[in-house]
Amino acid sequence: MEKMLQIKGHIIRDDILKRIDASCVQYNGTYRVLELIVGKAVDDLSSAKIAIEISEEGFNLILNELTNLGVTIPTTEVHAKLKPSEKDKTVPDDFYSTTNHPTEIFLEGKWIKAQNQRMDAVLVVKNDEVFCTKLRDVKKGDLIVCGSEGVRILQEKNGSDEHEFAFMINDVSSERRVELVVKKLAEEMKAIKANNGKIVVVAGPVVIHTGGMDAFQDMIRKGYISGLLSGNALAVHDIERDLFGTSLGVDLDTGKVVKGGHKNHMRAINAVNKSGSISQAVQDGTIKSGIMYELVNHQVPFVLAGSIRDDGPLPDTIMDLIKAQEAYADMVKDAEMVIMLSTMLHSIGTGNMLPSWVKTVCVDINPAVVAKLVDRGSAQAKGVVTDVGLFLTLLNQQL
Amino acid sequence: MEKMLQIKGHIIRDDILKRIDASCVQYNGTYRVLELIVGKAVDDLSSAKIAIEISEEGFNLILNELTNLGVTIPTTEVHAKLKPSEKDKTVPDDFYSTTNHPTEIFLEGKWIKAQNQRMDAVLVVKNDEVFCTKLRDVKKGDLIVCGSEGVRILQEKNGSDEHEFAFMINDVSSERRVELVVKKLAEEMKAIKANNGKIVVVAGPVVIHTGGMDAFQDMIRKGYISGLLSGNALAVHDIERDLFGTSLGVDLDTGKVVKGGHKNHMRAINAVNKSGSISQAVQDGTIKSGIMYELVNHQVPFVLAGSIRDDGPLPDTIMDLIKAQEAYADMVKDAEMVIMLSTMLHSIGTGNMLPSWVKTVCVDINPAVVAKLVDRGSAQAKGVVTDVGLFLTLLNQQL
């Protein structure tokens, strides 16, 4: 039986017709466009009336996809379907899996905005509130939103700032004018700082190897950095550099391997262990400069997440990854911008937690890192394929 | 004052003179070769007598480096210097940092072999035994070997097997004949299996994306795999493939993105959570095929280490990384061969734990992964830059 779909949204920009077409192909359906009214201005919404002949499963899939793209479907203003979890950490099979876009649920006659928006979560309803909840945090009896009825995605605002930022194209290539990107990013950062907004940096040890640490430390001192997310390696390399002038045994001033320098890595960890923690090592004078030093001195919080390849680790490195993920999620809460510098592991980890409206920039010399981040769902991430050290130097010059 | 050094070892092969030269440059020393006797056969040892004029620190560095290269220095047959740890997780500043080569300590008139050999550990002496101990496991009062006196590295045996294996060159390039490597590796694996030796595989999810899982499952069934080290992703993708035919939403038979398929990732985790664990999901019939299925069915143990980017995770994934590192270390104990397939994170993590005499093969389409592994100290790792899926298919054809 033919179903009628009356939709409103960015039908052209978001390839809505092409997507419906693809679903019809996958499910052996057909469709006819009865009406299509395109908005005058580029950001106006379009509306369409489409007749679809397809199986129930196919139709639900289309509804779900359109919902996730922010298309308004009038018929969805029905009460969301709720089912209880039958066992801790599990949900009914037809659970609604969240995107990172702002989401509302229709309950008791009104739309309620989901809290803690993030991708790949389930929606738990508690006392008229709705929470994006990780599967592992679901408790038996929790009410889970199922299907896509009564769920809608809000259009994100396209303010003028947005447009400036959107300038940074998502197309990943090393053959781009990075200078232009640096200029725009600096303007954006200044605007956020002027409004006391939060800029969180996710960084890998390459920041140190490539000589970006001087610029990065300066950015901390100037107050641009609200928090650092990283792993054990960045902190150890940074402290090794302060104590011995090397990073994994390589002299950072000459770029040459120092004889006997490899041991410096373990000596740095040993030194912090003696002090008890990084902040104590700063306070007792063991650590006298560097990224960690500046963070401690300027009371900028940091989270170091452990990994299977960690030496040591430092006492500050969180080896319980459930706790590390929670600490990361806390840090990015309310962040307006997240800058990811040369670390695929921590960038994807952070990307998983971010709602789509957080401005996200991913800088790496390897185009595959940016591509993978976007592929994993962080479609808002703007990739910059360049040398991280030079990038930070030029960025700091403009701040 | 000029010091006299009488050494015996692979002086030519291991560039001993060049290394002494470099140390003399770094420490403003000079040296004279008084005698150099090169062995007749290529594997015979050479001996040399060298006069060195250098600072105490420089001389100790030379001694330490030569020790780590397995050079015998007669004057080192003195009792190793032991100092107590003054605080948990800390050691004296001049601690001896281990390599991954077989190491002996001279104590009470005899050489004692260190147990649990691995790199970047400290040597703890307990009741006439010596243990390679991670810094974090050092307890206050533990006796720590300091300096390099009384420490020697044993020459690794170069048996005939070794030579066959050594054929696989370490020079990392995609422009090599992988077929030859596959042939030699298959012979090596057959020989190890014939002797009931242990072959451990470290694998990333690319094994599944590239279609290598059929060959890998066959290798499990044939009994070639003694254990699997991996992370959450491999197991989820494998189970998603079994339950829904997709991997991260991509249809593995056609290579096309399946509409609505992305959610399958979370659905797979939900399904295992319902069963309680992977092995229970196999037993209750939820999981009917795949890598994890074969492992469970053939009682091959596996360890899944958590990471900051994990979704879920599966109940089997160890999110406490101290425990995960211990489980990894247990798995590779006594392994004769470790094959690393397309996962930099877990490969470096495993490499850190391996003694140098374990045959290590690292297969990745990205040459940087192999280079990094070797750079981090796993010099014994043989790199193969190729397509993992085709590699496994061809390897299995020869087993």
Add this chain to the structure above:
Amino acid sequence: MEKMLQIKGHIIRDDILKRIDASCVQYNGTYRVLELIVGKAVDDLSSAKIAIEISEEGFNLILNELTNLGVTIPTTEVHAKLKPSEKDKTVPDDFYSTTNHPTEIFLEGKWIKAQNQRMDAVLVVKNDEVFCTKLRDVKKGDLIVCGSEGVRILQEKNGSDEHEFAFMINDVSSERRVELVVKKLAEEMKAIKANNGKIVVVAGPVVIHTGGMDAFQDMIRKGYISGLLSGNALAVHDIERDLFGTSLGVDLDTGKVVKGGHKNHMRAINAVNKSGSISQAVQDGTIKSGIMYELVNHQVPFVLAGSIRDDGPLPDTIMDLIKAQEAYADMVKDAEMVIMLSTMLHSIGTGNMLPSWVKTVCVDINPAVVAKLVDRGSAQAKGVVTDVGLFLTLLNQQL
């Protein structure tokens, strides 16, 4: 003034509305969709009636883009605008620049198909015939098609074979099941061979380094290869391997550098110079095996194009690149399939000459090569990111 556009084509599949939208944004225009009728079956054409308010330049741009996408615009059935070239190698500023799609020109009341279809050419009309002509071959007085009036692109047929081939996705990633691709490609090649179709291979020296030459030689013997396009290096390495067992001084059986082997490269060229040419060297017994040997023996033609980095070169290498481009173009004429193996330079060179209906497969371990080829306009190229040696071995197993 609002213009009315009545179009017919793959409006959904080819994002026609989105493209019109983008042009309107670039030229400050607006548009309204008055009618949109989507075909029932997936390959049926859609039709639409669109009102556009935009500058003359913007409207021409839209017409041109739609034309290049094969959209039929009834109003274009007017005589094409022809202007004479005023000077050799030059054309009027508003010349029509060709795509690689089948193109027809409306002249004297009928549509005439352009010959020698290729991208980035101009259309020269001579005696009721139309030729895609390289700019350098334009002569003063030649009649050049200008603007996009009276030009149309034909829909390429989507036969069932096409669909099988289309299975090979264009999305470039090393994380794909290459085995499936090999299987489909083998089927396609068998079908082409059964119809006496032409399969041309473009190959770089990596084919030899990776050990793919045995399989490739076998494919020549089996009659699958109608022609080879390459450069000086492949031939020299191949002959060096035959004469001395090395390729750039590396022993192909052991993968080890041979002492004194580097000179073998020049010795191979010297040997062919003594014979006079590759085919004479085969005939006089100098060359006894290898790719060039098989080509000569099976009368398969080859073209070696010179480059700035060539040593020698061999007497067969064409150092006049105007002639080399012509010889390449001759070779791919009427080819049904072109397989590109690990050579960005020659692949892009060949891609420039190919009409869009030639099945094009590009195999390289580096994803950037495939991306660049597609970026340069060879959108029909299917990329396979894998190890070329293993790829050829498996492909030959299936032929």
Add this chain to the structure above:
Amino acid sequence: MEKMLQIKGHIIRDDILKRIDASCVQYNGTYRVLELIVGKAVDDLSSAKIAIEISEEGFNLILNELTNLGVTIPTTEVHAKLKPSEKDKTVPDDFYSTTNHPTEIFLEGKWIKAQNQRMDAVLVVKNDEVFCTKLRDVKKGDLIVCGSEGVRILQEKNGSDEHEFAFMINDVSSERRVELVVKKLAEEMKAIKANNGKIVVVAGPVVIHTGGMDAFQDMIRKGYISGLLSGNALAVHDIERDLFGTSLGVDLDTGKVVKGGHKNHMRAINAVNKSGSISQAVQDGTIKSGIMYELVNHQVPFVLAGSIRDDGPLPDTIMDLIKAQEAYADMVKDAEMVIMLSTMLHSIGTGNMLPSWVKTVCVDINPAVVAKLVDRGSAQAKGVVTDVGLFLTLLNQQL
């Protein structure tokens, strides 16, 4: 029979003993070090007396290798062996193949320096002069140096400047402090300019895509660039940018694809064809800015070498590659420094022509490019893995 070898050279630094060892392994020989006297200072020469038991062929190989490393072997002061070429473009089988190091030939009782030093050439003796000659330029009857007797390589001077430059390590990695490299390179360039030395740049179109052209143009204006070696693409992209603001259809200010912009590439070539050449297009006001504009205006010569993938080409592009190679070779004659920017093809082509004493810097975001250049024999090339656009911007800031 045991042969005695008395050598003098950088025995330690250049791994002479290890190399002799490897040759003995390859040829089943043995050797004994009878004496080894290492120089006091690091740059002093060492001497050794070595007894070798090996076949004639193996011994010649050792002699040849040591000669190529600049080791002085007293017994080689014999007249070089000369044989006539029996046919154009061919040489006797035992011809001496040159390195890129300064080479002298012992003839008629004195050492004569070879002219036009480059790698992979043969040595032709004419009227008491010796020339490095490409194989293709050998004429029947030319006297060719054969074997390695009477050939020696001179030690290159290690002046203080050299040491500064040597700071730039050859180890290719993106994880380096590029800022330090930029600083040293700028100093070196200033010193060369102060002495009216010649700095030649080899550049690919990425210089334009990445926004490095402003800095590069400034360097031309400041007089740092003595010549440019490139291909057709750089010039076309540069002129397209001047005429239309795009490069291959991408707007260089916004990084966005311009509708209809792809045609600009052909329009740029058409415009230059109308003028007749690049310099005429500058003079007649067609080209008003850009790299080619600055080169013409400041009378800096350039050579554009053709390739198989060229569109057009521009009238200035040399499509006869024999002539292009000669023009390249002329340009680098007497150059003190060659800077290679993001073009593997032209960099290897240029590298082939350079004597080893020319300071060579290769900048590319892809580490494989630098590795390949060194692998092809240009061992003096210092690699910098970074973003070319940012690199040029920072470099120009320091000049």
